[in-house]
Amino acid sequence: MELGRRFGVIVLASAVLLVVTVHTDAHKPVTSKYDYNRDVFPLLRDHCGSCHVEGGPAPMSLMTYKNAMPWAEAIRDEITSGRMPPWPVDATSPSVKAGHAITSREINMIVVWASGGTPQGNADVDPPAVTFSPQWKVGPPDLKISMDAEHTIPPENMEEVREFSLATNLTDTKWVKAADLMPGTASIVRDVIISIENGPVLALWQPGSETTAAPAGAAFRMAPGSKIHLQIHYKKNFNQEQSAVSDRSTVGLYFTDPPPSGRELRSFTIDPPKGSNVAGPAQIVAIRPMLDRAYASLLIEAVTPAGMHVPLLALHGPRPQWFRRYWLQEPVTLASGSEIVVSVTPLSDYSDEPKLTPRFPLQVSLDYVAQ
Amino acid sequence: MKQALAIFLMSWAILGFSREPAQQGVLRTEHTFRGKVEKVDAAARTLTVNGENVPGWMAPMTMTYRVDKTQKLAVKPGDRIIAKVYDGDFVTLHDVRLDTTKPAAPNDLPPLSYVCTTPGEEGVLEDKPGKCPQSGLSLVPIRLATAYSCLKVQTVIQDKPGVCPVDRSALVPITAALYFTCRNDSTVRELEPGTCADGSARIKGFERRSHGDHNPRHGGQFFMADDNWHHLEGTLIRPNIFRVYFYDDFTRPLAITGFSATVAKTDANGKPIATPIAVKAGRTRDRNTLEAAIPGTTLPANFTFRVKFKPDDKERQFDFAFADYSKEPVAGPRPQPPVAVPATPAPAPAPNVPPTPITGGDNSTATTVASDDGLPTTTTELLGELAKRAESVTTVMQKGDLSAVWYPAIGAKDVALALEQNHVNELPEAERPKLASAVRRLTLAAWRIDSAGDLGNRELLLPLYRDFSAAVADIQMIYGTR
Numbered sequence: 001m002e003l004g005r006r007f008g009v010i011v012l013a014s015a016v017l018l019v020v021t022v023h024t025d026a027h028k029p030v031t032s033k034y035d036y037n038r039d040v041f042p043l044l045r046d047h048c049g050s051c052h053v054e055g056g057p058a059p060m061s062l063m064t065y066k067n068a069m070p071w072a073e074a075i076r077d078e079i080t081s082g083r084m085p086p087w088p089v090d091a092t093s094p095s096v097k098a099g100h101a102i103t104s105r106e107i108n109m110i111v112v113w114a115s116g117g118t119p120q121g122n123a124d125v126d127p128p129a130v131t132f133s134p135q136w137k138v139g140p141p142d143l144k145i146s147m148d149a150e151h152t153i154p155p156e157n158m159e160e161v162r163e164f165s166l167a168t169n170l171t172d173t174k175w176v177k178a179a180d181l182m183p184g185t186a187s188i189v190r191d192v193i194i195s196i197e198n199g200p201v202l203a204l205w206q207p208g209s210e211t212t213a214a215p216a217g218a219a220f221r222m223a224p225g226s227k228i229h230l231q232i233h234y235k236k237n238f239n240q241e242q243s244a245v246s247d248r249s250t251v252g253l254y255f256t257d258p259p260p261s262g263r264e265l266r267s268f269t270i271d272p273p274k275g276s277n278v279a280g281p282a283q284i285v286a287i288r289p290m291l292d293r294a295y296a297s298l299l300i301e302a303v304t305p306a307g308m309h310v311p312l313l314a315l316h317g318p319r320p321q322w323f324r325r326y327w328l329q330e331p332v333t334l335a336s337g338s339e340i341v342v343s344v345t346p347l348s349d350y351s352d353e354p355k356l357t358p359r360f361p362l363q364v365s366l367d368y369v370a371q
Numbered sequence: 372m373k374q375a376l377a378i379f380l381m382s383w384a385i386l387g388f389s390r391e392p393a394q395q396g397v398l399r400t401e402h403t404f405r406g407k408v409e410k411v412d413a414a415a416r417t418l419t420v421n422g423e424n425v426p427g428w429m430a431p432m433t434m435t436y437r438v439d440k441t442q443k444l445a446v447k448p449g450d451r452i453i454a455k456v457y458d459g460d461f462v463t464l465h466d467v468r469l470d471t472t473k474p475a476a477p478n479d480l481p482p483l484s485y486v487c488t489t490p491g492e493e494g495v496l497e498d499k500p501g502k503c504p505q506s507g508l509s510l511v512p513i514r515l516a517t518a519y520s521c522l523k524v525q526t527v528i529q530d531k532p533g534v535c536p537v538d539r540s541a542l543v544p545i546t547a548a549l550y551f552t553c554r555n556d557s558t559v560r561e562l563e564p565g566t567c568a569d570g571s572a573r574i575k576g577f578e579r580r581s582h583g584d585h586n587p588r589h590g591g592q593f594f595m596a597d598d599n600w601h602h603l604e605g606t607l608i609r610p611n612i613f614r615v616y617f618y619d620d621f622t623r624p625l626a627i628t629g630f631s632a633t634v635a636k637t638d639a640n641g642k643p644i645a646t647p648i649a650v651k652a653g654r655t656r657d658r659n660t661l662e663a664a665i666p667g668t669t670l671p672a673n674f675t676f677r678v679k680f681k682p683d684d685k686e687r688q689f690d691f692a693f694a695d696y697s698k699e700p701v702a703g704p705r706p707q708p709p710v711a712v713p714a715t716p717a718p719a720p721a722p723n724v725p726p727t728p729i730t731g732g733d734n735s736t737a738t739t740v741a742s743d744d745g746l747p748t749t750t751t752e753l754l755g756e757l758a759k760r761a762e763s764v765t766t767v768m769q770k771g772d773l774s775a776v777w778y779p780a781i782g783a784k785d786v787a788l789a790l791e792q793n794h795v796n797e798l799p800e801a802e803r804p805k806l807a808s809a810v811r812r813l814t815l816a817a818w819r820i821d822s823a824g825d826l827g828n829r830e831l832l833l834p835l836y837r838d839f840s841a842a843v844a845d846i847q848m849i850y851g852t853r
Contacts, residue, residue, distance in 0.1 A: 029493050029581065059537075060526075070525035077523055080818040091807035104807070104814040105788055111818050238536045316812070348834030354538075 032116030036065045040113045041127040044068060047085045047102050049130050050208035056132040057186045057207035059237030063130040065120045076114040079107055081352060082317030086206075090297075093314035095329035098210035136180055137211040141252025143168065144182075145228055150246040153188060159235045161359065165197060166228040166251060175219035175264075177256040179203040180211040184248040190235040191323070194251055196220065197227040200267060201365070202253075204288060204325045212327045214265060218285050218369050219256050221264035228253075233359075261369070269365040272342035278302070278334050281371035285331045287313045288367070289342075290360040291320035294353050296345040300364060305337045312340075312366075317347075321356060325367070333371060340366065400458045402428045402498055405470055405482075408450045409433060416444065418464065420452065423482065425498065428456055430517075430623040434658045439465040461624060462656035481549060483562070485510035493581055514562060515621075518547035518577040522599060528577040543598045546621045547577040583622035585774070585825070590697040591616070594689050594774060594827030601625065601680055603689065606697035613674055613691075614653055614662035624659035627652060632661050632678035639673060639771065641690055641829040647677070670695060673771055690829040692771025746786060750794045754852050757786040761843040764820075768836055773829060777821040780839060784817035787846060798849065806849050813842035 034040060044052070044062045052062040062068040068075070078084035085102050113119070145166045153160055179202035183189035192205040200220050203211070214220070228251055236245055265285070270276035289298055298315040313326055342364050347353070406422035412435075421433040438444060446452055446469065454464035487495040487503035488511050495503055501510050519542035520528045521535035530549075533542045553559040553567035554574055565573050583602070587593045591606035591614075602618040602625075613634050617625040633647035645665075653660030661678075676689045747753055763779035791810045795803050816839040823831045 030490065073525070074523040076818070077822075080815055080822070082815055091804040091811065104811045105792060107811070107814055108784070108788055115821075238538075241536065316808070348838075349831060 030117035030119045032113045032119055034109045034113045034116075035119040035121030036068065036113065037121035037123075037125060037127055039109055039121075040068075041065075043102070043106050043110055045127075045130055047100065047106070053130050053132045055186070057183075057189070059187070059239055064127070065123075069118045069120075072114040072118045076111050077352070079110055079114075083319055086319065086322035088298075088315040088318040088322070089326065090314040090316040092311075094311055094332070096313070097212050097327040097329055100210075132186070134182060134186060136182065136252055138178060138180065138213065138254065141180065142255045143170075143174075143253040144250050145253070146250040147184075147230070147248045150184070150248040151232075151234075152244050152246040153234050153236060155242045155244050157236075158241065159233075159357075161231065161233050164230040164232065166230065168222070168226055168228060168253075170222060170226060171224050173224060174222040174253075174255050175258050176202055176222050176253055177219050178211055178213040178254040179205075180252045180254075181205045182250045182252065183207070184250070185245060187240065188234045188236055188245050188247055189249060190233040191321070192233070192249070193229075193231040195229045195231075196222055197229040199226065200265065200367075201288065201325075202228075204323055206322060206324055209324060212325075213254060213256075215285055215327070215331060217259050217261065218265050218283075219259055222253075259369070263370050265367055265369060267365045267367045269363050270340055270342065272344060272362050272364065275339050275341045278336060278338045278340065278368075280336045281333065282368040283331045283333045283371055284312060284328065284366050284368050286325050286327045286367040288323070288325045288365040289313070289315065289318065290323050290363045290365070291318055292358050292360060292362045294319045294347050294350070296347050297343075298345075299343040301341055301343075302332070302334050303339045303341055304335055306335075310334070310338075319353075320358070320360065321354075323360075331369075340364070402456045402458075404428075404454045404456045404464060406452060408446050408448050408452055410435075410448060411444060411446060413444050418444070418446065418452075418467070420464075423479075425456065425482075428458065428498075429461060430619055430621070430625065432624075432626045434462075434626065436464045437462050438467055439463060445469075460656075462658075480563070481514040481516045483512045484515050485512055487511070512562060513548040513578075514550070515580065516547055516549040516577070517544050518549070518579075519543065520545045520547075520579065522597075525579060528579060530575060530577070544600045544620075546580045546583075546619065548580055550576045550578065552576045580621070582620055583618070585622075588618075588622075588700075589614075589616055590699055592691050592693070592772070592774065592827070595825045596680070596687055597826055603676075603678075605674070605676060605689065605691035607668070607672055607674075607691075607693040608662075609696040611665050611668040612662055613650070613665050613668075613676075614655070614660050615650070615676060615678075616655075616657070617659045617661075624657040627659060627661055629681050630661060630678060631682070632676060634663055634665070634674050634676045636665060636668070637673045637675050637690070639671075639692075639769070641673070641675060643675065650676075687828075688830065689827040690771065690773060691827070692773075694770065746789050748793075750790065750797055750850065753786055753790050753794065754847065754850055757783055757790070757843060757846065758852075760786060761840065764836065764839065768832070771829070773827050773832055774824050776832065776836075777817075777824045780817040780820040783839070783843065784814050787813045787842075790846065790850075802849050806846065809842045809845035809849065812838060813846070816842060 048062050050056070051058040052060060054061045054063065060067065060071055062071065082088070087099065087101050089096055089099055089101060091101070145168060147164055147166065151162060179194045181192050181194060186207065189207065193201060194203040194205060195201045202220055230251065232249065234247065268276065287300060295318055298318050300313040302310040302312055304310060310332060312332060344362070402425045404422060404425055406420040408418055408420055410419035416438050417435050418438055419433065419435045422429065446467065451470040452467055453470040454467040456464060485497040485500055487493065487506065487508065489503060489506040489508055492503050492505050495510070497510055502508065503510060518528050518530055519532050521537055522540060522543050524535070524537050527535060528545070528547060529542070534540070535542055551561045551564050551573035554571060555569055556567060559567065559573065561573060567573055585593050585595065585602070587604045589604055589606050591604040593602065593604045595602050600620050602620065602622060604616040604618070606614045606616070608614055617627055619625045632650045634650050635643045635647040636645040638644050648663045648665065650661040650663040653662040670693065672693045674691045676691060677686050679686050747756055760779045760783035764776055764783065767776045767779060787810045791806055795806055798806060816835050819835045820832065820839060823835055
């Protein structure tokens with residue numbers, strides 16, 4: 001790379017680094033035919049930009065060449081391991097809503113760039129600016145409920161899982177088709193389980209994930225006086241180490257009319273490797289795998305009483321930290337007695353996986369409407 | 372491309388490091404050596420010297436040198452000396468004399484080295500001012516130093532070991548260019564300490580240098596440890612000496628201080644067939660080797676080498692395979708310094724022909740962009756090409772040439788991508804998601820093979836090879852050729 005191509009000096013706030021600057025120009029010979037400005041930026045924007053943007057949930061932005069280049073090796077590692085982008089639905093899986101799979105060609109372009117000298121391309125034309133603008137993803141909620149007070153993660157803690165109970169003050173029954181969350185401090189809200197207290201899970205919230213409404217005719221019943229239960233996983237990033245960081249998030253609920261059938265969305269949970277039988281005719285609308293560790297693959301299928309195998313979900317390289325509810329594009333109706341079978345294949349090598357404290361046993365919950 | 376680079380750099384490496392240049396009548400490059408004498412052995416005519424960095428010749432290290440025979444050893448421990456040294460001879464000091472220049476203080480700066488900054492000439496490194504060989508521009512002075520950085524992220528470089536703030540892993544050593552800048556004006560870039568316009572002292576800055584090549588210097592098999600710093604070349608010397616050479620990330624000889632290792636004979640599948648043997652410091656001139664005699668060795672021979680770089684370090688495994696005894700490269704005219712890989716990918720590898728053993732590049736340097744240009748255009752031809760390249764992967768794996776397996780793997784990935792991009796519509800609609808899934812798995816596996824091959828660990832490669840092979844088989848099944 002040319003000596004004249006300079007990147008910013010980053011002075012980190014540690015005592016040691018106060019006297020040391022960082023220059024990220026590595027003088028790598030360029031072998032990549034893909035460059036950042038023309039080829040890679042659009043891919044990073046579309047697949048990573050909801051989090052990896054200045055002020056966003058991720059600790060580093062990838063939305064400018066200057067920001068992305070020093071992370072090239074990590075980008076390559078995350079992408080080729082399948083950890084990023086965190087969308088593990090296999091192409092052979094029954095379709096799920098709000099999918100944003102990265103294609104093999106796109107993977108290849110990014111890795112070629114990251115491996116081949118990370119060329120910038122035409123430095124005179126910067127890619128358009130990408131900004132972080134948190135918003136309710138499916139429009140203004142029908143009901144917004146904020147945490148009663150800020151929660152502060154003290155300087156000595158990097159990570160916490162906290163439970164919160166939020167009063168809704170509802171006086172009549174409501175039917176919930178979707179729930180979303182507006183983090184107070186996006187950089188520390190890692191994931192949230194939004195439930196009706198002592199009731200169903202309304203949403204599994206992750207930064208950057210879409211908010212999907214239950215299909216027509218399916219909704220969660222919320223009785224008068226119900227409370228919202230939040231399980232928030234806070235995690236500071238390396239820039240926030242030794243700092244107190246506070247959050248006061250807000251839940252948004254979206255109501256709908258009572259289902260015509262009058263039946264609410266319910267769920268049942270199975271603990272692999274043990275399977276489970278569907279108690280009565282049921283229309284499966286969504287699936288929530290919760291993992292104890294990373295897997296090479298996870299396959300969920302139903303075996304009908306007639307012996308027919310009905311695929312429900314196929315994941316490639318799912319990670320426990322990226323749990324979500326997969327809403328089926330086409331709900332699947334199963335006869336009573338159908339068996340749900342979950343098959344998992346461990347990774348061949350866990351040495352490169354981030355060291356996470358397991359939070360859940362391996363469980364798969366299926367959301368359904370009784371038929 | 373990696374192959375082209377490998378061949379070019381191999382020739383450079385061979386020519387530059389193989390023999391005593393003077394004995395061969397080949398032009399040799401002189402360097403100036405400085406260091407502090409630690410021990411004098413008059414009888415053996417050797418000096419143990421804590422040497423400073425000599426760009427293009429040797430990294431800073433303490434080692435024992437022969438003294439030029441015409442020289443009287445009029446030095447004592449503690450003296451600072453200056454001497455002449457030559458390419459290709461890493462153990463002899465010529466014209467040794469006392470260094471009467473100002474004694475080096477502990478904070479002395481690394482000496483100046485000279486590099487080209489023009490694209491395509493990034494690999495040029497000299498210890499004297501001059502011109503870049505291709506562009507003719509003046510060489511640019513820099514100071515090469517060992518700095519410490521996060522393994523996967525380039526946002527942190529500092530002058531001392533420490534912990535990466537991003538992932539809490541230990542910082543790893545890297546070769547960097549040291550310069551001095553101002554806290555309030557990052558455009559300042561000087562080679563000396565000094566004072567900034569605002570009166571404050573200049574602060575150190577480090578610029579990461581490009582990674583060295585991965586070409587063997589002694590006809591062996593070349594791998595890189597997962598810290599990207601330690602590099603090693605395993606050789607099998609007739610009749611039964613297993614020897615490993617160590618290098619830093621600039622492919623300069625690296626002292627084996629604190630290293631401990633064992634080697635065990637294995638079968639072709641990597642299973643031990645003999646008790647591990649402790650390896651000891653070799654007597655090679657660079658003092659950067661570990662070796663062990665392994666009686667009864669027959670060809671082809673396979674060895675698993677396990678090494679710790681520090682007593683409390685983790686043990687790393689490297690699997691070497693030798694179809695023949697290692698042969699020291701033959702010297703020739705002094706080559707040009709290495710140059711960058713051209714931006715246009717090289718043609719696809721020839722079917723069933725593994726690349727030249729030991730390839731240049733690694734995860735962090737000029738690497739790996741095998742070609743997707745020049746591929747055949749029809750589905751039948753592409754499937755044939757896929758089969759050939761997959762077979763080549765199998766062949767290379769069976770030979771144990773782990774550092775070469777990336778090439779056909781990346782090539783097969785390119786064929787699969789071409790199939791998906793240009794020929795998916797020839798499949799029934801129900802088959803298309805299967806192809807997308809298989810191509811994705813193949814793409815990921817190929818890139819992981821590219822990374823793992825550099826590390827030389829068969830156990831890491833085997834599951835990736837299985838994923839790769841399964842994806843290839845799925846593609847062939849989808850197209851009905853299996």
